[in-house]
Structures are given as C-alpha cells and as structure tokens.
Amino acid sequence: MMRAVCWHGPRDVRVDEVPEPELINPRDAIVRVSSTAICGSDLHLFNGVVPTMESGDVLGHEFMGEVVAVGSGCRTLSAGDRVVVPFAIACGDCFYCRERLTSLCDNSNPNASMAEALYGFSAAGLFGYSHLYGGYAGGQAQYVRVPFADVGAFKVPASLRDEQVLFLSDVLPTAYMAAENCGIRPGDVVAVWGAGPVGLLAIECAYRLGADRVIAIDRWPARLRLAESHGKAETLDYEELPDVVEELKQRTGGRGPDACIDAVGTEAHGTTLDALYDRARLAVRLGTDRSHVLRQAIQACRKGGTVSIPGVYGGLLDKVPIGAAFAKGLTLRMGQTHVHRYMAPLLAQIEAGRIDPTFIITHDRWPMSAAPEAYRMFRDKADDCVKVVMDPSR
Amino acid sequence: MRHRSPRHRSLKSDPKAWAATGALTVVAVAAGAAWVASRNPRWRHDGRRRSDMPTLAAGRGARVERTVTILRSPEELYARWRDLARLPELMAHLESVTPIDEKRSRWVARGPGGTRVAWEAEITADEPGRLIAWRSVEGADIENAGSVRFTEAPGGRGTEVKVLLSYELPAGRLGEAALSWLWESGDQEVREDLRRFKQQMETGEIATAAPRPAEAR
Numbered sequence: 215m216m217r218a219v220c221w222h223g224p225r226d227v228r229v230d231e232v233p234e235p236e237l238i239n240p241r242d243a244i245v246r247v248s249s250t251a252i253c254g255s256d257l258h259l260f261n262g263v264v265p266t267m268e269s270g271d272v273l274g275h276e277f278m279g280e281v282v283a284v285g286s287g288c289r290t291l292s293a294g295d296r297v298v299v300p301f302a303i304a305c306g307d308c309f310y311c312r313e314r315l316t317s318l319c320d321n322s323n324p325n326a327s328m329a330e331a332l333y334g335f336s337a338a339g340l341f342g343y344s345h346l347y348g349g350y351a352g353g354q355a356q357y358v359r360v361p362f363a364d365v366g367a368f369k370v371p372a373s374l375r376d377e378q379v380l381f382l383s384d385v386l387p388t389a390y391m392a393a394e395n396c397g398i399r400p401g402d403v404v405a406v407w408g409a410g411p412v413g414l415l416a417i418e419c420a421y422r423l424g425a426d427r428v429i430a431i432d433r434w435p436a437r438l439r440l441a442e443s444h445g446k447a448e449t450l451d452y453e454e455l456p457d458v459v460e461e462l463k464q465r466t467g468g469r470g471p472d473a474c475i476d477a478v479g480t481e482a483h484g485t486t487l488d489a490l491y492d493r494a495r496l497a498v499r500l501g502t503d504r505s506h507v508l509r510q511a512i513q514a515c516r517k518g519g520t521v522s523i524p525g526v527y528g529g530l531l532d533k534v535p536i537g538a539a540f541a542k543g544l545t546l547r548m549g550q551t552h553v554h555r556y557m558a559p560l561l562a563q564i565e566a567g568r569i570d571p572t573f574i575i576t577h578d579r580w581p582m583s584a585a586p587e588a589y590r591m592f593r594d595k596a597d598d599c600v601k602v603v604m605d606p607s608r
Numbered sequence: 609m610r611h612r613s614p615r616h617r618s619l620k621s622d623p624k625a626w627a628a629t630g631a632l633t634v635v636a637v638a639a640g641a642a643w644v645a646s647r648n649p650r651w652r653h654d655g656r657r658r659s660d661m662p663t664l665a666a667g668r669g670a671r672v673e674r675t676v677t678i679l680r681s682p683e684e685l686y687a688r689w690r691d692l693a694r695l696p697e698l699m700a701h702l703e704s705v706t707p708i709d710e711k712r713s714r715w716v717a718r719g720p721g722g723t724r725v726a727w728e729a730e731i732t733a734d735e736p737g738r739l740i741a742w743r744s745v746e747g748a749d750i751e752n753a754g755s756v757r758f759t760e761a762p763g764g765r766g767t768e769v770k771v772l773l774s775y776e777l778p779a780g781r782l783g784e785a786a787l788s789w790l791w792e793s794g795d796q797e798v799r800e801d802l803r804r805f806k807q808q809m810e811t812g813e814i815a816t817a818a819p820r821p822a823e824a825r
Contacts, residue, residue, distance in 0.1 A: 233819060235819060236819075238816055238818060239813040239814070239815075239816065240812065240813055241811070241812070241813060287812060287813070305807075305810065305811040305815075306811075307679065307810045307811045308679055308810050308811075309677075309679050309765060309766065312679070320806070320810070321806065321807045321810055321811050321815055322815050323815065324815045324816050324817050325817075326803060327796070327799065327800065327803075339815065339817070348815070348817050349817040350817045351817070351819060359819075361815065361816075362811070
C-alpha cells in the first residue's frame with residue numbers, strides 16, 4: 215500500500231492508503247515520486263468544475279522521481295533513472311506525436327469515446343485529470359505508473375535539484391509555448407493575464423523570446439510584486455484600474471498589446487462562498503465574470519495581434535467577442551502544451567543557468583500528508599501562496 | 609417596431625394559439641430529425657449491392673460502417689487482420705476464431721445478455737494489401753457479412769481502414785434481443801475494436817488506465 219492524494223468530491227481531497235501501481239503494458243514504468251506539485255488546473259478539479267471525476271481518483275500531474283520498475287518494451291529506461299514526467303501521456307508513434315503535437319496523441323486515452331462525444335475527437339490522456347482524459351492515476355502519490363514511459367519519462371542529471379527541473383513536467387513548457395505562440399517580434403509588448411506560476415514563467419519566456427515590454431495583470435499584491443521584482447514586468451492591478459482595456463491602450467501608445475496571454479483559464483475566481491462574493495462584487499464594480507479574462511484579452515489586443523491561451527477551458531464559453539476578434543484580424547492560439555518537445559531545450563536552458571523556475575515556489579517540501587491544507591491555501595492564495603511542492607515521503 | 613400585427617397579439621394573449629404553435633414546432637423538429645436521419649447513410653438499411661460488401665437478404669438487418677486512419681502500411685494492416693485466429697486479441701466481443709481451411713473459419717462471439725453466438729464464415733473476397741470480405745454460411749445464429757478495406761491515405765498519413773458489417777437476424781426472441789443489442793452496441797463496438805486495432809498497430813500495446821494488470825483488458 216502507499217499514500218496518495220485522492221479526490222472525493224468538490225473541495226474534498228484526502229490522503230488515502232491505496233494499492234501501489236503495477237506494470238501493465240510493455241512500455242510502462244513505475245516511478246517512485248520524489249517531488250510533486252499542485253497545479254492551478256488541479257484547483258478546477260478541487261472546485262468540482264471538471265466533469266467525470268470519481269471518488270477515489272488519485273490527483274497530480276506535475277511530478278518527478280526515480281524509476282523503480284520498467285516493462286519489457288521500455289528500452290530507454292532502467293531502474294534508478296531520475297526522471298521528470300510530462301503531464302500529457304503520448305505514444306510517440308501516431309500522426310500527432312510524429313508531428314510533435316504530443317498533447318494531441320491519438321492513442322493514450324483509454325476513454326477516447328467519452329472525449330469524442332464531447333469534443334469530436336479525443337486528445338491525449340492526462341495523469342490525474344478526470345475520466346474524460348483517461349482516468350489515469352496521478353502523481354500526487356508515493357508511486358505512479360507511467361504509460362509509454364519510453365517516450366514520456368525524461369531523464370534529468372543528478373547535478374540539478376528537484377526544484378530546478380520539476381516544472382519541466384508542465385508549467386515551464388506551458389509558459390514557454392504560450393510565449394512562443396505569441397510569435398514575438400522585436401519591439402513587441404506582451405500583456406499577461408494572471409501572475410500565477412504559468413503567468414510568471416510566461417513573463418520570463420516572453421522576454422527571452424524578444425519581447426520589448428511585458429505587462430502583468432492580476433489583483434494579488436504578492437504575485438504582482440513577484441512579477442515586478444523577479445519578472446521585470448510592468449504591473450496592472452485590475453482592482454485599482456478596472457478599465458484594463460483602456461489602461462493597456464494608454465500604456466502602449468494607443469496601439470494595444472501586440473500579444474495577449476490568458477494564463478487564467480476557465481475559473482477566474484473559484485466557486486467557494488467567499489469567491490462567489492468576490493465575483494459578485496467584481497461583477498458590480500468591474501463588469502467581470504468567468505470569461506472576463508479572455509474577453510478583455512480579445513478586446514485589448516492590437517489589430518492583427520495574437521491572443522495566446524494556455525489557461526484551461528473545458529466546455530462552452532459565453533459571450534466571447536468573436537466579432538472583435540474577426541474585425542481586428544486576430545490570431546487565437548491555444549491548447550494543452552506539447553510538453554515532450556520542450557523538455558530537452560528547456561533543460562539545456564536550466565543547466566546553462568539561463569532559466570531558474572524555482573522563484574515561483576512559495577511552499578517547498580510540504581508534507582504530502584497535509585495536502586488538503588495545501589489545496590485550500592493555494593485556492594485562497596493564503597500565505598501569499600504561488601506554488602506548493604510536496605514531499606510524498608512525509 | 610410600433611405597429612404590432614394582430615397575429616402577434618393573439619399569440620401573446622391566447623394560450624390555445626401557443627399550444628398550436630408548440631405542437632407545430634414539435635412536428636417540424638421531428639420531421640427535420642427524420643429527414644436528417646434518412647440522409648445519414650449509416651442510419652439507413654442499405655440494400656444496394658456493393659463490390660466490397662456481400663449483401664444479405666433484404667429485411668430487418670443492422671448495418672455498421674466505421675473508418676479509422678492508422679499510421680502503418682496497407683500491407684501490414686492487411687496481414688494482421690488476415691491472421692483471423694488473432695482477431696479476438698483486438699475485438700472485445702469475439703471469443704475465438706478458428707480457421708478451418710483457406711476460406712472457411714469458425715467464429716464464437718459474446719452475444720446479448722451473456723449468451724454466446726457462433727457461426728461459420730467464408731471469405732468471399734481476398735485481395736492482399738487491399739480488401740478482405742466475408743459472410744456467414746448457412747446455419748449461423750446471426751447471419752452476417754462484412755468487409756474491411758485498406759486504402760493508402762494521402763500525404764504519408766498511413767492507411768484508411770474501412771469496416772462494413774451487416775447482420776440479418778433470425779425470427780423469434782433471440783432475434784429481437786439481438787437486434788436491439790446490435791443497434792445499441794454494434795456501432796460503439798466496432799469503433800472500440802478499430803481503436804484497439806490502431807493502438808496495437810501503432811504503439812504495440814492497448815492503452816489502459818486500470819490500476820492493476822488483472823483489471824486491464
């Protein structure tokens with residue numbers, strides 16, 4: 215038996231004793247998890263807005279650790295390898311994987327028919343992210359089964375600490391792809407909604423890809439401070455300056471940002487009572503709701519610009535101003551990150567000391583046995599929480 | 609608009625007019641749905657003769673058509689499918705396929721409500737790398753015919769695999785049960801079988817999220 219963070223219903227996660235995973239398919243590996251983080255998208259699960267979760271599902275898709283067993287068909291790995299695992303599971307063999315669009319893998323979702331009914335086609339299976347995405351047990355656990363480990367599990371050198379490489383599993387490639395999707399050219403101004411882990415890293419990646427200025431939009435003082443001090447971004451507190459679109463226009467010589475990144479996604483303000491109160495208050499004062507970020511981004515973006523959406527959306531979105539997007543000839547780019555294709559180049563950047571994603575960690579080596587507290591803290595941004603990294607052995 | 613038509617007013621005030629409008633809407637929607645259904649070839653019993661599809665006696669049959677693209681050559685896919693004895697590895701509802709000779713084979717499948725259906729089939733067309741077609745011979749529990757065609761997809765995208773199946777059912781209670789079972793599950797079954805075929809051929813294994821080997825399929 216092992217310990218794992220299990221979902222039991224909206225706002226109800228528990229640390230349960232569950233059976234250890236076993237090898238099933240030839241290309242599987244079993245990884246003993248050394249570090250595992252809570253992702254902003256885990257809060258959508260925590261708040262119960264993602265359908266097809268079942269009581270007892272093991273959460274977690276940002277994890278790394280040591281290979282302890284490999285299947286007969288997994289020839290690239292051996293026991294003892296230290297690996298980071300991408301959140302999306304990819305076979306490496308289908309048309310999409312060959313095109314390096316690994317988050318669109320044809321073959322990794324055992325419940326593909328469910329996703330087909332909803333989306334027309336199924337994308338890749340994900341760790342710990344509902345049965346719609348395959349029902350795979352996640353990595354907020356002491357052990358995890360990694361399917362197609364020969365393609366997914368990515369070896370990292372012993373010279374780097376867990377904290378330096380853990381985010382190769384999701385948020386760092388996600389931020390990088392978000393910035394890359396902006397098609398940044400010299401002189402560009404990039405606006406980033408949401409100064410959480412993805413937003414903060416996206417600021418850094420946007421500068422690295424040649425942005426002239428980056429403007430971060432949020433309302434949490436600690437996050438805005440981090441965007442300013444570490445990210446060297448200009449900041450915009452939308453509680454103080456409610457007309458974000460006008461403010462951005464003024465700050466960009468009347469042109470509007472060349473690219474806008476929505477690093478917030480479907481659930482701008484949560485669904486708890488206090489968050490509902492916040493939402494009501496914001497709705498009255500600022501005219502915002504759950505899709506307000508995407509609306510603002512489309513409205514603010516300059517003509518011919520790009521709106522890049524790393525934030526997760528799952529269903530239908532109301533009142534998206536497609537007319538504005540059309541009239542201004544915008545490019546919209548979105549989707550789950552093709553993590554596999556970014557791991558090697560981003561590891562090289564980390565090794566060379568050019569990127570250090572550890573600055574987003576506010577709560578390190580948090581005992582996994584106290585995961586429920588960590589979820590609540592992260593949701594409420596209590597204790598200025600930006601990123602929790604948990605230790606599954608504690 | 610300032611001027612309101614009398615019809616508009618009567619709709620607003622007269623509940624009977626509302627009911628009539630509602631009924632008309634329902635009829636229109638139903639007629640529309642029926643028309644759409646009749647336009648969809650997969651929902652229509654198709655008595656036409658096709659070269660790649662052995663037809664059965666016309667009547668109350670079920671018919672399934674599904675296509676999937678697999679990133680492998682037509683020759684590889686044909687060879688795997690032609691190895692009939694190994695088909696049950698890919699097709700969840702098949703229990704066994706036993707070749708009798710070059711053309712004939714014996715099939716056992718799981719039927720509705722835990723029943724078992726068996727039939728003998730003969731291959732009616734066999735073009736290596738292109739097509740396999742078969743039909744049940746006299747005495748089958750469920751008279752059936754099918755074909756699988758392999759066509760190279762454009763731009764190096766692999767092979768389009770198209771499966772056609774049709775069933776003709778015996779009279780009586782088994783027939784009734786089998787018919788509803790096939791209507792409900794036939795299409796989904798073929799879809800999942802083709803998905804497993806694709807996974808096996810592209811990746812060498814079939815994806816599963818079962819926590820333990822015993823629960824994996």
